[in-house]
Amino acid sequence: xxxxxxxxxxxxxxxxxxxxxxxxxxxxxxxxxxxxxxxxxxxxxxxxxxxxxxxxxxxxxxxxxxxxxxxxxxxxxxxxxxxxxxxxxxxxxxxxxxxxxxxxxxxxxxxxxxxxxxxxxxxxxxxxxxxxxxxxxxxxxxxxxxxxxxxxxxxxxxxxxxxxxxxxxxxxxxxxxxxxxxxxxxxxxxxxxxxxxxxxxxxxxxxxxxxxxxxxxxxxxxxxxxxxxxxxxxxxxxxxxxxxxxxxxxxxxxxxxxxxxxxxxxxxxxxxxxxxxxxxxxxxxxxxxxxxxxxxxxxxxxxxxxxxxxxxxxxxxxxxxxxxxxxxxxxxxxxxxxxxxxxxxxxxxxxxxxxxxxxxxxxxxxxxxxxxxxxxxxxxxxxxxxxxxxxxxxxxxxxxxxxxxxxxxxxxxxxxxxxxxxxxxxxxxxxxxxxxxxxxxxxxxxxxxxxxxxxxxxxxxxxxxxxxxxxxxxxxxxxxxxxxxxxxxxxxxxxxxxxxxxxxxxxxxxxxxxxxxxxxxxxxxxxxxxxxxxxxxxxxxxxxxxxxxxxxxxxxxxxxxxxxxxxxxxxxxxxxxxxxxxxxxxxxxxxxxxxxxxxxxxxxxxxxxxxx
Numbered sequence: 001x002x003x004x005x006x007x008x009x010x011x012x013x014x015x016x017x018x019x020x021x022x023x024x025x026x027x028x029x030x031x032x033x034x035x036x037x038x039x040x041x042x043x044x045x046x047x048x049x050x051x052x053x054x055x056x057x058x059x060x061x062x063x064x065x066x067x068x069x070x071x072x073x074x075x076x077x078x079x080x081x082x083x084x085x086x087x088x089x090x091x092x093x094x095x096x097x098x099x100x101x102x103x104x105x106x107x108x109x110x111x112x113x114x115x116x117x118x119x120x121x122x123x124x125x126x127x128x129x130x131x132x133x134x135x136x137x138x139x140x141x142x143x144x145x146x147x148x149x150x151x152x153x154x155x156x157x158x159x160x161x162x163x164x165x166x167x168x169x170x171x172x173x174x175x176x177x178x179x180x181x182x183x184x185x186x187x188x189x190x191x192x193x194x195x196x197x198x199x200x201x202x203x204x205x206x207x208x209x210x211x212x213x214x215x216x217x218x219x220x221x222x223x224x225x226x227x228x229x230x231x232x233x234x235x236x237x238x239x240x241x242x243x244x245x246x247x248x249x250x251x252x253x254x255x256x257x258x259x260x261x262x263x264x265x266x267x268x269x270x271x272x273x274x275x276x277x278x279x280x281x282x283x284x285x286x287x288x289x290x291x292x293x294x295x296x297x298x299x300x301x302x303x304x305x306x307x308x309x310x311x312x313x314x315x316x317x318x319x320x321x322x323x324x325x326x327x328x329x330x331x332x333x334x335x336x337x338x339x340x341x342x343x344x345x346x347x348x349x350x351x352x353x354x355x356x357x358x359x360x361x362x363x364x365x366x367x368x369x370x371x372x373x374x375x376x377x378x379x380x381x382x383x384x385x386x387x388x389x390x391x392x393x394x395x396x397x398x399x400x401x402x403x404x405x406x407x408x409x410x411x412x413x414x415x416x417x418x419x420x421x422x423x424x425x426x427x428x429x430x431x432x433x434x435x436x437x438x439x440x441x442x443x444x445x446x447x448x449x450x451x452x453x454x455x456x457x458x459x460x461x462x463x464x465x466x467x468x469x470x471x472x473x474x475x476x477x478x479x480x481x482x483x484x485x486x487x488x489x490x491x492x493x494x495x496x497x498x499x500x501x502x503x504x505x506x507x508x509x510x511x512x513x514x515x516x517x518x519x520x521x522x523x524x525x526x527x528x529x530x531x532x533x534x535x536x537x538x539x540x541x542x543x544x545x546x547x548x549x550x551x552x553x554x555x556x557x558x559x560x561x562x563x564x565x566x567x568x569x570x571x572x573x574x575x576x577x578x579x580x581x582x583x584x585x586x587x588x589x590x591x592x593x594x595x596x597x598x599x600x601x602x603x604x605x606x607x608x609x610x611x612x
Contacts, residue, residue, distance in 0.1 A: 033082040044071045045143040053182030176227045185220035203231035204584035207323030207446035207559020214328040232320035288315035288349045295341040318349035321476045323446020323559035331449045340433040350445040354471030362395040398472040401482035409439025416458045421450035442466035444477035446559025467556040478557030487517040523587045531579045538569040555583040
């Protein structure tokens with residue numbers, strides 16, 4: 001009884017504690033459940049990875065399935081016990097419901113494994129394939145859900161979010177390297193270095209490839225696709241959401257970590273912001289996959305399933321600005337070289353993915369308010385919304401710089417490529433779409449619809465400029481970002497005009513933003529210059545222009561190449577790996593993660609003017 005009312009939860013909890021099990025026994029059982037469940041899940045996960053990596057997908061290893069069934073039987077029992085013990089002790093209805101769903105998934109998984117073993121000879125049926133896919137998927141999902149709870153312990157220790165961000169990408173690259181090195185991932189032997197390079201390129205959304213993509217099996221391409229998608233979000237986003245769901249809430253430290261990793265200025269309801277990011281990503285990728293699917297020629301594919309996979313792969317790769325394709329020659333493949341609807345769709349996905357989620361949400365809010373006011377104005381309804389400065393200064397600056405870069409790239413491509421790559425496209429629409437794609441793809445996307453080695457020299461120089469700038473902050477793109485170059489140019493203009501401040505859109509840009517912009521620019525030149533210098537030591541026969549283009553492409557996570565990536569020495573490949581990683585996580589982020597940050601300074605030296 002509580003306040004004169006009967007409480008079923010309290011009665012049930014007390015009944016378990018007093019009548020069925022003593023409190024110490026419950027704590028001991030819960031301790032062993034939490035200890036054994038991750039161990040058994042790890043063993044089940046390793047069995048699935050062994051099956052996928054070393055066994056033929058349509059084959060049935062009865063010994064392996066028997067071991068998996070034993071592990072999952074134990075898991076279902078332990079999860080059932082843990083669920084009952086935590087049913088009325090874990091805070092929040094969502095956490096209890098989540099635990100129940102996980103438990104039901106394990107039981108469902110166990111039933112499917114038993115079906116597989118009973119139907120071991122029916123390896124060519126769709127039911128067998130569906131069952132096996134369900135088994136592998138659920139084991140992997142439950143494994144990552146379980147280990148994600150470790151993040152809550154990390155957040156409580158107050159680890160630097162920048163350090164977590166860097167370590168998460170390194171961890172994902174290592175996992176991707178191991179998976180790509182499995183025999184079933186490629187049709188030929190792949191060296192550990194090439195697997196490491198490919199995993200880094202996929203996770204960092206770069207797109208540089210040292211191995212012909214045609215050598216990857218469907219299993220290998222699925223791994224690359226998952227690395228691109230998770231690398232686009234960041235593994236900490238996925239794992240953090242799972243930890244949030246398992247815990248039924250997010251601590252203050254975890255919300256701060258999410259805010260830093262998502263590059264958001266909002267602390268309140270940051271988890272909702274993460275969910276919105278995932279929803280928007282899936283929405284645009286699904287829409288892009290549909291447009292790509294209907295733009296394809298069905299005669300080019302053996303099965304409808306191949307068309308579906310091609311559409312999904314390129315939609316994800318386009319929106320995430322990865323630039324990786326399933327074709328050996330990329331979008332320059334003769335069969336789709338003149339498929340302009342496909343190229344236009346991917347170009348739009350690149351723009352949306354490189355715009356940045358904060359800007360997308362800001363534009364959505366602006367369009368929603370304007371549409372609502374227009375509707376009320378037409379119907380002559382009162383109480384129209386008025387929100388001053390609905391589009392903030394970050395969105396305005398990023399949109400202006402993005403528009404200017406697209407226009408500059410488009411005009412330059414049309415001018416300089418008339419006698420080069422545009423000669424293959426006789427129609428006006430073909431020239432326009434190819435030029436538009438050529439203006440958009442250098443900004444961290446990396447797809448090629450033309451032979452990059454045939455580009456005119458002025459176009460190559462403009463490409464390096466566009467690659468260096470990249471996309472907008474909070475997006476899937478790399479580079480120094482549009483706002484960084486925008487702030488730098490505005491500051492230069494203000495200095496030329498003799499102003500003592502930098503202004504844009506009726507607002508003054510803070511001195512801290514200006515300092516940060518020039519620091520990013522200086523560090524980027526230092527890293528790119530170091531990469532060019534190191535690569536030229538062992539690959540000076542490739543030519544300075546091609547080496548520089550490769551370094552700019554790696555740092556800005558673009559993926560375009562003048563055709564030397566596969567022929568580089570192992571040392572240069574390692575240099576590019578480090579450059580891609582630095583470009584994806586951010587050079588400034590690396591320094592912040594490993595350099596102790598100074599506290600607030602309570603003194604100030606006299607100011608002196610420096611002669612320039």
